[in-house]
Structures are given as C-alpha cells and as structure tokens.
Amino acid sequence: MNEALLEVRDISVSFDGFKAINALSFSIAEGELRAIIGPNGAGKTTFMDIVTGKTKPDAGEVIWGEKNVSLLKRQESQIARLGVGRKFQKPTVFEEQTVYENLLMALDNDRSPFAVLFYRHNENDNQRIAALAEEIGLQDHLEKRSGDLSHGQKQWLEIGMLLAQEPRLLLVDEPAAGMTLEERQKTVDLLRRAAQTRAVVVVEHDMDFVRNLDCRVTVLHEGSVLAEGSLDHVTENQDVIGVYLGR
Numbered sequence: 187m188n189e190a191l192l193e194v195r196d197i198s199v200s201f202d203g204f205k206a207i208n209a210l211s212f213s214i215a216e217g218e219l220r221a222i223i224g225p226n227g228a229g230k231t232t233f234m235d236i237v238t239g240k241t242k243p244d245a246g247e248v249i250w251g252e253k254n255v256s257l258l259k260r261q262e263s264q265i266a267r268l269g270v271g272r273k274f275q276k277p278t279v280f281e282e283q284t285v286y287e288n289l290l291m292a293l294d295n296d297r298s299p300f301a302v303l304f305y306r307h308n309e310n311d312n313q314r315i316a317a318l319a320e321e322i323g324l325q326d327h328l329e330k331r332s333g334d335l336s337h338g339q340k341q342w343l344e345i346g347m348l349l350a351q352e353p354r355l356l357l358v359d360e361p362a363a364g365m366t367l368e369e370r371q372k373t374v375d376l377l378r379r380a381a382q383t384r385a386v387v388v389v390e391h392d393m394d395f396v397r398n399l400d401c402r403v404t405v406l407h408e409g410s411v412l413a414e415g416s417l418d419h420v421t422e423n424q425d426v427i428g429v430y431l432g433r
C-alpha cells in the first residue's frame with residue numbers, strides 16, 4: 187500500500203551521458219504543499235518533465251495514487267487526465283478572450299458532441315467560474331480581455347484554468363518570476379489556498395517567496411535530494427550552504 191500521492195523511486199535520466207537526474211527518490215503526500223529549490227541545473231525542471239510524461243527516465247519508477255499506477259507507462263495526456271496539472275513559467279492564456287471565456291474553456295465539462303452543439307452557458311458553469319475567479323482574485327475582471335491583464339494576473343488566470351480541471355497535484359514552475367512584491371504575496375496566498383484541497387509542488391528560486399509558502403522544502407542538487415525539511419532546517423545544512431555558496 188502506497189500512502190503517498192506521488193512517489194518517485196530511484197529515477198535517473200542522462201542527456202548525452204550527463205546525469206541530469208541521479209537516483210532521485212522522494213514523495214509528495216495528498217494535499218501537501220511542497221517547495222523544490224536548488225541551484226541552476228539541479229534537475230528541477232527535468233523532475234517535472236518526468237512526472238508529467240514529457241521525459242522518460244532511464245531507470246526508476248514514478249508511482250501515482252492509491253492504486254499505485256505507474257506513470258512511466260502513460261502518455262502526457264493520460265497523466266493530465268489522472269489529475270496532474272502543470273503550470274509552466276510563461277503564461278499561456280488566450281489573450282483575445284475574456285477572463286470568463288478562458289475559465290469557461292478550461293472547465294472540465296464532459297459533453298457529448300451533441301451537447302456541445304446545443305451548449306448554452308448554464309448556471310452551474312457560471313457558479314464554478316465565479317468560484318474560480320474568486321479563488322484567483324480576478325472576480326472583478328471577468329469581462330476583461332485577458333491580454334489586458336498584468337503579468338501576475340495572467341499567471342493567476344492560468345492557475346485558475348488548471349484548477350478548473352480539478353487536479354489532485356498541481357506542479358508550478360517559478361511563479362514569482364517577473365511579479366511585483368504585491369503580486370508575489372497574493373500568489374503565495376493563492377497557492378496556499380489551492381493546497382488546502384490538493385497537493386501543490388512549487389519550484390522556485392526566490393527564497394522570500396519560499397519562506398512565505400511556509401511548507402516543507404526539498405533541495406535538489408545534481409539530480410538528487412540534498413536536504414529536506416523546513417526552510418530553516420535546510421538552510422542550516424552545511425551541504426546546502428556549500429552548494430549555494432559554490433563550494
């Protein structure tokens with residue numbers, strides 16, 4: 187019986203002989219908020235690529251959910267349907283559409299082609315969109331063209347679009363990049379709120395942001411876990427200090 191929502195076991199991957207991920211093992215619990223930090227090239231993005239099926243490791247296992255499903259045998263689209271959502275660094279909202287329309291498109295409505303043909307906005311969708319907009323702090327911008335949103339607001343909209351699909355695990359890559367201080371604080375609040383009902387894994391370089399997330403931190407270095415625990419705990423670790431100061 188596997189109690190973790192996601193477990194990576196002893197995974198390795200090499201690119202042209204260079205080990206980007208080296209016997210990496212760790213797990214994420216259901217509903218957990220986790221930050222992953224580490225210097226450039228530590229393997230953070232490659233880890234996300236492996237979980238989402240974009241990159242297949244040379245060795246190891248990636249185990250998902252209470253049924254211990256192996257994600258390595260699944261394609262990217264199947265992994266997304268199993269409940270893994272990924273937020274890339276650059277926002278990719280539909281700029282010409284309003285906030286409302288972007289959220290509507292993202293709703294995971296199971297409609298037959300026939301139903302789509304006769305689709306009318308229904309009260310249920312409207313309520314879900316209102317709740318999502320509230321969750322991402324865009325409730326007063328529903329009719330705004332998405333291209334006119336600030337960088338931070340676009341990022342929140344994209345997070346909202348991912349939440350619309352009700353993932354059990356949300357992977358977020360460097361959300362603080364390019365944000366104002368105020369936007370960062372709102373993003374921290376948003377991610378902490380999101381993690382109340384699902385697991386959220388945040389890759390981030392900004393240490394103030396990570397501190398404000400106030401969650402367990404995993405430090406990656408050369409494709410393995412170097413340290414894990416609270417931010418205070420890992421920043422006192424001599425190996426971590428050495429790596430960050432460029433030993």
Ligand SMILES: Nc1ncnc2c1ncn2[C@@H]1O[C@H](COP(=O)(O)OP(=O)(O)OP(=O)(O)O)[C@@H](O)[C@H]1O
Nearest residue numbers: 201202205206224225226227228229230231232233
């Ligand atoms: N497709 C690829 N082909 C060759 N090398 C790659 C590939 N993807 C990643 N790498 C290398 O693997 C190592 C790990 O990269 P990765 O992007 O996962 O690190 P990271 O921790 O996300 O770094 P950063 O903080 O800079 O985003 C790097 O040395 C990178 O150059």
